[in-house]
Amino acid sequence: MICPNELKTTMITETSESVERRLIHQRRVTCSGFARSDGTWDIEGHLIDTVTESVELVTGTIAPGEPMHEMRLCITIDLEMRIIDAQARTLHGPYPVCGEINATYRSLIGLQIKPGFTQLVKRQFRDELGCTHLNELLPPMATAAFQLLLPIWAQMGKPFNMVGGCHALRFDGDIVRKYFPDQFRAPD
Template sequence: MPLPPSKIAREPLHTRSIRVNSFAREDGQWDLEAELIDVKAYDFPLRDGATIHSAGDPIHHMHLRVTIDDQFQVTDAVADYDAAPYNENCSAIAPDYRSLVGMNLLRNFRQMVKDRFGRTAGCSHMTELSYLLPTVAIQTMANKRRQEQSAPGKQQKRPFQLEGCHALRLDGPIAKEFYPQWYKSPKVETKCE
């Protein structure tokens, strides 16, 4: 359901679009390709005062691709820029994002990225884009994990998504209906009198 319409008249100013696509590779790994585009809804003068940046032309347009294995380990990474406000001064950081290689998307990834690329050590927009990768990787692997779990003779492990959000808590209605073997009855609080 979309948000209800605003009750107050508004003027559009800025649009950030983020898209992440995932691909199964022939070599058994997966590519996650993330893209961020920022546009303004109005024309504005650039720093030189003479050049006008037109409404709808990207201010930021960047790409980040990571390759992961079946353990969510990053085996390759590449970053690139189509548009950045300070041109080559922004895009010069792109090769540094190669150091995502070796990180694991499910093991403290966001903190490791923050530690490695925080402040002047990285690009705030590229770093922000990388933060989306763990949950996209989980969605990418969902069918593979489902097939592994349903294989005959395979011992069932608790699905990793349980306890990952309020809807998937072990004492909630979703666990009770769809994951009854891991469901736990809610704790009843007793009042001391």
């Protein structure tokens, strides 16, 4: 449980002025990757929202330090990043019916995490077809899946080209010039 008097913090702004502030809401999102004994991998996403002051909802009061939202989503993937199992759990939600949507996330089974995955699942679970908070877990879980499998693919000699995928690995950058010279493109 979070104690409200432990939550005072000071922020240094860009102009170096000290401004006292008080924590009201905290969202924590974690993603963990696990190797399974059957040769597949689990990616577990966990989202938890807590408040430091009571929140009155139509269904009751959320007390300081208690979760307003707490959801877990676990996907099992194979080496090609195909989802072979998916389980969603709502541990805490502001409304008693929040967890009723959990079984819908089984429809992730068969999808492959690849470019366009995030847009696909946003459409699949849009509006009343999904849970906003479970949906928010899917993009960082997809990233965690790549991070988990990259070293495994490298050990297998399976090429995975990330050049052009971010600022550091831009085609005209120094990293690409030095480490991936065959893909380097001089700036215009």
